[in-house]
Amino acid sequence: MEKPQIEGIKDTDWSRFLPGISIDCVIFGYHDRELKILILEFKNTGYLALPGGFVYKDEDLDEAAERTLRERTSLDNIYLDQFHTFGNMERYDTEYMRGVLKANGVAATEDHFLMQRFISVGYYALVDFSKAHPTPDKLSDSCFWCDLDELPELIQDHRLIIQYALDTLKENIEHMPISYNLMSETFTMGELRSLHETILEKKINRTSFHRKMVNSGNLKRIGKKKTGGAHRAPYLYRFVKDN
């Protein structure tokens, strides 16, 4: 298990990273019928942002994304997919980084690593909300889940990045069995349908969805039934990963 290296901006040896390349992670979770995204707050600035990172000079791009994700959620083996790379000039706004550096007591000189123009590769992750433990990094002092429909203002083009991630998720969830990554081990058909409705932003026919999921062969019905809620107790299901 990797021990998180807590070091400040001053101590960081920025020369170990590729210049001009960054990674932004849109980490999705699901809880209480709400899609959630992991958001960071930069120290003493009030700036909110997606968890991001940089690529070591001897590291694969995908590896860097996995590492960033691991450092943020303490989770390994997470569903992670690259969805788009952002490289418009408008995103090159040193205002934010200037603030971050000042808040950390570092001179915001033009040649500082963080003051460059960055091309950012976007990855989205699907995690089990109940298992993820948000962890702030060296640049930020807090790290928390935000409801997707009440996102605060984020720095730069991070709102756009989230939109791209959402669009990709929307497309993928219809073609691949990936939604289970957002659920806990076992779940009811209603919970799964509710998740799909939230992501697709539309009502889904209850009985059709039921049939489709059962016929897909990706679900295994557990004998036990969930209890506690009112009315007829639904069956519990578990995803089976075969193909």
Place this chain on the structure above:
Amino acid sequence: MEKPQIEGIKDTDWSRFLPGISIDCVIFGYHDRELKILILEFKNTGYLALPGGFVYKDEDLDEAAERTLRERTSLDNIYLDQFHTFGNMERYDTEYMRGVLKANGVAATEDHFLMQRFISVGYYALVDFSKAHPTPDKLSDSCFWCDLDELPELIQDHRLIIQYALDTLKENIEHMPISYNLMSETFTMGELRSLHETILEKKINRTSFHRKMVNSGNLKRIGKKKTGGAHRAPYLYRFVKDN
């Protein structure tokens, strides 16, 4: 109209580009029931590669891709879509660039711009084969169409990049009306179906395809019929771009 700047590797001011970022274009064309890809040959090396480029420091990423494409095909307003960014360590192989530099009479020192590790953003383009005029760039001496099913050996991971582009094209052609970008102005239903069969690598039911396309509302039947071929003359169609 931009006049192509023909300059050698020596004359190029590499400092105008972002370091470590490159662009690779998979340019698709269609002719004689064959899907084709535009391939470059580096001067005096025999190395074959996808047409690529770099991003100016004050240029959007997408703009750079459009510029690269324009410089290679002399075409403007082309369907262009980013599909993946490649950043594995294995692609960092200076062997090829060393050869290219030598062939151009430039010292292949470790600190030369072209000898860096590059993270490459892949774009795919759909062009009308009959209108595109392949143009070699300053690094290459020829530029030609290759049948997809008889691609020669390419440098680095360019074969993989093409595979990713193909997979993306396959997904997109089923969901969006983009195939017309590969056809000439007017075409028969058989030609269009043949294109789809080539891309999807499977037979498509003739009558179903016909109905589907007509009902989509994206096609307009031209009164005239194509003549010259044997047997019953098919109608000609034209794509209508509305939505």
Place this chain on the structure above:
DNA sequence: TCTTATTGTTGCATAGAGCAACAATAGTAA
């Protein structure tokens, strides 16, 4: 004029999704 291969069109079978109906049932209220 006849033959042939291809295209345009239509009808039928099958599969999937939306919709409605109904039985089952866990909690709630009486």
Place this chain on the structure above:
DNA sequence: TTACTATTGTTGCTCTATGCAACAATAAGA
């Protein structure tokens, strides 16, 4: 205990999309 209620599991009907087969239309060649 009993009746009520809301939710789930299931089934049948409809509508649509797609695959398949049949048939008429027809341009070129024999």
